[in-house]
Amino acid sequence: MQANTLRETVDIAAYPELIVVILGFKLRRWRAxxxxxxxxxxxxxxxxNPPDGLLAEDGMxxxxxxxxxxxxxxDLPSLEAFTRSAPHSVWWRDFLKDPQGAGFWHxxxxxxxxxxxxxxxPGQRLGLxxxxxxxxxxxxxxxxxxxxxxxxxxxx
Numbered sequence: 001m002q003a004n005t006l007r008e009t010v011d012i013a014a015y016p017e018l019i020v021v022i023l024g025f026k027l028r029r030w031r032a033x034x035x036x037x038x039x040x041x042x043x044x045x046x047x048x049n050p051p052d053g054l055l056a057e058d059g060m061x062x063x064x065x066x067x068x069x070x071x072x073x074x075d076l077p078s079l080e081a082f083t084r085s086a087p088h089s090v091w092w093r094d095f096l097k098d099p100q101g102a103g104f105w106h107x108x109x110x111x112x113x114x115x116x117x118x119x120x121x122p123g124q125r126l127g128l129x130x131x132x133x134x135x136x137x138x139x140x141x142x143x144x145x146x147x148x149x150x151x152x153x154x155x156x
Contacts, residue, residue, distance in 0.1 A: 015055075017075035020109045024126065027065040029101025036067070036102060042087055043069065053078020076110065076145060083144075095119070105129075108144055115147030 012018060025039055047057060053074040060068040073079040082088055095104065096119070103121035107114065107128055116128045117137055125134070135141055140150045 015074065016111070018055075018110065019073040019076055019079050021071045021073065021079065021106055022068060022109075022127070023071070023106035024062060024066060024068040024104070026062075026103040026105075026121065026124070026126075027101070028103050028120070028124075032100045032102035035095070035100040039091070042091055045087065051078070051082045053082065076148070079108075080145065108148065110148060113148040113150075115144055117144075117147075 025036055027033065027036060043057075043059075046054070050057075055072040055074055057069060057071045060070065062068050073082075083092070095102075099120040103119065103124065105116065105118040105121060105126050107116040114128065118126065118129055118134075137147075140146050
């Protein structure tokens with residue numbers, strides 16, 4: 001190692017309930033472009049006015065038709081409050097009604113477990129779905145909270 005090399009780590013002890021979410025939006029057809037642009041505007045607004053509990057966010061490019069974001073949340077209740085309120089709840093409801101040829105996925109990681117959901121991506125396994133068996137999001141696999149607890153062997 002060179003003497004000029006700076007090596008650092010982080011102390012996340014102050015964030016015992018930290019949730020890391022990686023999400024992606026994939027254009028499956030050209031008509032999905034307006035939906036992707038709406039998401040971009042929404043994420044820009046979130047960056048300007050972060051919701052309570054969002055510690056940091058950054059973007060990624062997986063491919064010319066596949067963008068992603070990584071978000072760090074203080075805890076699961078903060079993430080849930082955001083997803084259940086506008087603007088997120090409005091976008092999610094509209095997206096589920098008509099994905100406009102787009103696919104969406106997210107994976108959430110915490111000390112309690114890992115979970116994932118994939119919407120409108122048939123036959124295109126991403127992330128955990130590339131190796132883990134696929135299941136329908138019903139029953140104990142319906143919500144992020146339930147999936148995190150189910151995969152960790154905990155009660156929901």
